[in-house]
Structures are given as structure tokens and as C-alpha cells.
Amino acid sequence: MERKDWLLQYGSLKEGLHHFDYHLDNDFFDSFEQDLVLNGHVNVLLNVYRSENYLQLDFKIEGTLGKECDVCLSELDYPIKGEASLHVKISDKEIEDEPDLIQVPTAEIELDLRQHLFDYTLLQLPMRIECKDSVNRKECDAELLSKLNQPEDDEKPANEDHPEWQKLKGIFKN
Numbered sequence: 001m002e003r004k005d006w007l008l009q010y011g012s013l014k015e016g017l018h019h020f021d022y023h024l025d026n027d028f029f030d031s032f033e034q035d036l037v038l039n040g041h042v043n044v045l046l047n048v049y050r051s052e053n054y055l056q057l058d059f060k061i062e063g064t065l066g067k068e069c070d071v072c073l074s075e076l077d078y079p080i081k082g083e084a085s086l087h088v089k090i091s092d093k094e095i096e097d098e099p100d101l102i103q104v105p106t107a108e109i110e111l112d113l114r115q116h117l118f119d120y121t122l123l124q125l126p127m128r129i130e131c132k133d134s135v136n137r138k139e140c141d142a143e144l145l146s147k148l149n150q151p152e153d154d155e156k157p158a159n160e161d162h163p164e165w166q167k168l169k170g171i172f173k174n
């Protein structure tokens with residue numbers, strides 16, 4: 001069943017394995033104050049293993065994220081596919097913080113997965129994104145590239161701090 005909200009109601013889950021489907025669309029990514037991705041269409045299959053005082057959440061993540069090419073600044077759809085796990089200890093005793101391990105008090109019955117879904121999805125992106133690796137473009141935009149590589153003022157090379165460069169980037173974004 002496809003989930004419409006991001007709350008995992010684990011309080012009502014029987015011990016054992018449970019499956020959930022999530023679809024992260026443009027509305028989902030727009031709901032975060034972020035400029036890491038332009039948009040996205042991502043399916044997440046979540047397996048939850050519940051025991052009395054413990055939950056293991058295994059996320060299988062697959063889809064595309066909209067990004068700007070790091071070379072020519074074209075907008076592209078980058079394919080992602082990966083996995084992540086989150087361990088949840090249900091306890092009122094303080095535990096030490098560990099990566100991918102969180103603690104919830106015994107009085108809680110639900111867990112908001114919204115931020116986790118966002119973080120785990122973004123973690124699937126590599127450091128560098130190029131047109132040749134995208135699903136909608138084969139190669140970088142030659143016209144944009146030649147503009148980017150040609151400084152407007154011959155004496156000063158274009159760089160990130162140059163005001164002309166900032167202006168140029170603004171134009172490409174529109």
C-alpha cells in the first residue's frame with residue numbers, strides 16, 4: 001500500500017516483518033527548505049522488522065533526482081538506487097548516540113520518517129553530477145559550455161566569485 005503520510009505507526013505493528021511503500025514526488029522535495037535538488041521522483045520500499053523493544057528499518061531507494069550538471073549547469077535527471085538502514089531502540093533509558101541508531105521513549109507510538117526519507121535519498125547522490133550520467137541528457141550542452149569557458153572580460157578569467165559569473169549563472173537558471 002502506498003503511504004500518503006510520513007508517520008510510521010509502529011505502536012500498532014505486530015512483532016515481525018512489515019512492508020511499506022512511499023513515493024517521494026516534487027511536492028515532497030518542495031516541502032523542504034533546500035537547494036540540494038531541483039525536484040525528484042523516488043520510490044522507497046521500506047521493510048520494518050518489529051520486535052518488542054526494537055525496530056529495524058531497511059529502505060530500498062530508487063528513482064531520479066533533478067540536479068544541475070556540475071560541468072555545463074544544464075538541468076538533468078540523475079538516476080539513484082541504493083539502500084539505507086535505521087535502527088530504533090524503544091526505551092526510556094538514555095543511550096549513546098550512534099549513526100543510524102535512534103531512541104524513542106516507550107510512550108511514543110509513531111515515528112516521523114519525513115526527514116529520514118529525505119536524508120537517505122539525498123545520500124544516494126555522488127559528489128559530482130554530469131550530463132553523461134543522467135537519464136534525460138547524453139552529453140553536456142555545447143553552447144552553454146562554450147559560454148561558460150569564455151570569460152566576458154578577456155583579461156580576467158571567469159571564476160565563482162566574479163560578479164559577471166554570478167550574473168551568468170542567474171541567466172542559466174531561468
Ligand SMILES: [Zn+2]
Binds near residue numbers: 069070074132140141
Ligand atoms: Zn552538462
